[in-house]
Amino acid sequence: MAAITKPTTPFEGQRPGTSGLRKKVKVFQQPGYLENFVQSVYDVIGDFSGSTLVVGGDGRYYNKEAIQIILKMAAANGFGRALVGRDGILSTPAASCVIRKHGAYGGLILSASHNPAGPDEDFGIKYNIGSGGPAPEGVTEAIFARTGNISEYKTLDVDDITLEQLGTVQIGDMQVEVIDPVADYAELMQSIFDFDAIRELLSGDFRMAFDAMHAVTGPYARVIFEEMLGAPEGTVINGIARDDFGGGHPDPNLTYAEELVDMMYGEHAPDFGAASDGDGDRNMILGRHFFVTPSDSLAILAANARLVPGYADGIAGVARSMPTSAAVDRVAARLGIDCYETPTGWKFFGNLMDAGKVTLCGEESFGTGSNHVREKDGPWAVLFWLNILAVRKVSVEEIVNEHWTLYGRNYYSRYDYEGVDAAAAEEMMAYLRSRFEKLPGNNFGERIVKTCDDFSYTDPVDQSVSSGQGIRILFEDGSRIIFRLSGTGTEGATVRVYIESFEHDTDKHGMNAQEALGDLIETAGVISRLQEFTGRSEPTVIT
Ligand code: G16
Numbered sequence: 001m002a003a004i005t006k007p008t009t010p011f012e013g014q015r016p017g018t019s020g021l022r023k024k025v026k027v028f029q030q031p032g033y034l035e036n037f038v039q040s041v042y043d044v045i046g047d048f049s050g051s052t053l054v055v056g057g058d059g060r061y062y063n064k065e066a067i068q069i070i071l072k073m074a075a076a077n078g079f080g081r082a083l084v085g086r087d088g089i090l091s092t093p094a095a096s097c098v099i100r101k102h103g104a105y106g107g108l109i110l111s112a113s114h115n116p117a118g119p120d121e122d123f124g125i126k127y128n129i130g131s132g133g134p135a136p137e138g139v140t141e142a143i144f145a146r147t148g149n150i151s152e153y154k155t156l157d158v159d160d161i162t163l164e165q166l167g168t169v170q171i172g173d174m175q176v177e178v179i180d181p182v183a184d185y186a187e188l189m190q191s192i193f194d195f196d197a198i199r200e201l202l203s204g205d206f207r208m209a210f211d212a213m214h215a216v217t218g219p220y221a222r223v224i225f226e227e228m229l230g231a232p233e234g235t236v237i238n239g240i241a242r243d244d245f246g247g248g249h250p251d252p253n254l255t256y257a258e259e260l261v262d263m264m265y266g267e268h269a270p271d272f273g274a275a276s277d278g279d280g281d282r283n284m285i286l287g288r289h290f291f292v293t294p295s296d297s298l299a300i301l302a303a304n305a306r307l308v309p310g311y312a313d314g315i316a317g318v319a320r321s322m323p324t325s326a327a328v329d330r331v332a333a334r335l336g337i338d339c340y341e342t343p344t345g346w347k348f349f350g351n352l353m354d355a356g357k358v359t360l361c362g363e364e365s366f367g368t369g370s371n372h373v374r375e376k377d378g379p380w381a382v383l384f385w386l387n388i389l390a391v392r393k394v395s396v397e398e399i400v401n402e403h404w405t406l407y408g409r410n411y412y413s414r415y416d417y418e419g420v421d422a423a424a425a426e427e428m429m430a431y432l433r434s435r436f437e438k439l440p441g442n443n444f445g446e447r448i449v450k451t452c453d454d455f456s457y458t459d460p461v462d463q464s465v466s467s468g469q470g471i472r473i474l475f476e477d478g479s480r481i482i483f484r485l486s487g488t489g490t491e492g493a494t495v496r497v498y499i500e501s502f503e504h505d506t507d508k509h510g511m512n513a514q515e516a517l518g519d520l521i522e523t524a525g526v527i528s529r530l531q532e533f534t535g536r537s538e539p540t541v542i543t
Helices: 033-044 063-077 092-101 137-147 183-192 195-203 217-228 258-265 294-307 327-335 346-354 378-392 396-407 422-434 518-528 530-534
Strands: 004-007 021-024 052-057 081-089 106-110 122-129 152-155 167-171 174-179 208-211 272-276 283-287 290-292 317-321 338-342 360-363 367-370 409-420 447-454 471-475 480-485 493-503
Touching: 033 063, 033 122, 033 137, 033 152, 052 063, 052 092, 063 081, 063 106, 063 152, 063 167, 063 174, 081 092, 092 106, 092 122, 092 183, 092 378, 122 137, 183 217, 183 378, 195 378, 208 217, 208 258, 217 378, 258 272, 258 283, 272 378, 283 294, 283 378, 283 396, 290 294, 290 396, 294 317, 294 327, 294 360, 294 367, 294 378, 294 396, 294 409, 317 327, 317 346, 327 338, 327 396, 327 409, 338 346, 346 360, 346 367, 367 378, 378 396, 409 422, 409 518, 409 530, 422 471, 422 480, 422 493, 422 518, 422 530, 447 518, 480 518, 493 518, 493 530, 518 530
Parallel strands: 052 081, 052 106, 081 174, 208 272, 317 338, 317 360
Antiparallel strands: 004 152, 021 122, 106 122, 167 174, 272 283, 283 290, 360 367, 409 493, 447 471, 471 480, 480 493
């Protein structure tokens, strides 16, 4: 069947952000908008003729329509085979798993992650390469450059295919296989973790709750936790994936995972609680009346990795994004392994994992993962914790307290100011940069500024340089304040302020993070004049 070529003209602003192109659904629904981006991907990723493309998304509004467009264009551009999750569903880590397992050329993942879904909300798309990881910056920049001069796209004039049934159908010369979205992923999880030990844990008095937040992990969690591991029915809450995520904001943090948080801090709380986000790559871990920060979670997984069959031989190294606390650095030092500090964005971990330099990676933004795939992985992190709990047979709180006693505690918090005027946010960042020479040596309470810079990263594998990755104010006592503008929002700018201070003294480990960081939080406001620039006196979200 002959491809049809349709003329088109470029759209402004199709530069992928921290994790792909994220815009309002209405923007994506403009005729040619998605087509331009997809054709730009196909135009720059090399010779894929006859090879396999993986396609799937988090099930949000516009997912299925987008998949039909992508498949017809894939066939017209020469892909030989496409693997698509049933109902158009593939969580982000599952998509990465499928790309790797089936030797696909790459994949298109449709998600705006934790951002709300629905006709007036967000949609997103990103390209992942054959390793299963998000395309590196060189590729995303080439895609963006192509969107600026695109003049036509190729498609086929065929009917939509049925995504609801497993099986194989043909679009032009391309075979489309509709696959079970959970099977490959569940099999991979079984190969890493001690399912027997976790099954035994869950068959006793131990109780857990998993909040799928009406998003993509519902089907995965029900199969893995309830069917395979025998957790009682109802363990998974909000487990039906809806195209508007039930009207919620599926971001697993203390603000948005309210139902789970109430349960875990209520009377008769379960022993263990966890939540994942819209596309299944983030995780939040809770014990009874206890929250584990993502930075601590990464450090604890690294310290306990040998308890898990998949990591029993030890881990090669660890990596964290720059704003993530240095808790994992201390574990790496004790284990005698390397620890890498990268910019924010999972794509920066890909080279390190491919080169065998790191096994575990994590970010303060509720992302943890390993080299089993090339995305962060929500349910994997939950299984990791369950495996540790099954072996150590103590509570989440005890594990964290013991960890702090051994390594010290990195008090940590992030303040988000969402929907800020973009120009005002840029002005504030420019103001901070203008202070770099003046701040060092200044006292703020008892803390003295040591250095300030704009974080720049040279990839140790391919030597590529990524600069302007966040402003760091580093104090002589090792504490830090970081300012960054988010690369994932769709409205105005989101200012993120990250605050960290290390406490070695065990007697001071019991403080509330806000209390322990109070003076630094105040200093952040003074140094940045945030309120003056943005008009905001309070953050929208504190994690
Ligand atoms: C994405 C990226 C993460 C990043 C997070 C927050 O996560 O994959 O690496 O940490 O965004 O980024 P920002 O601070 O720029 O908003 P997700 O879960 O949204 O795909």
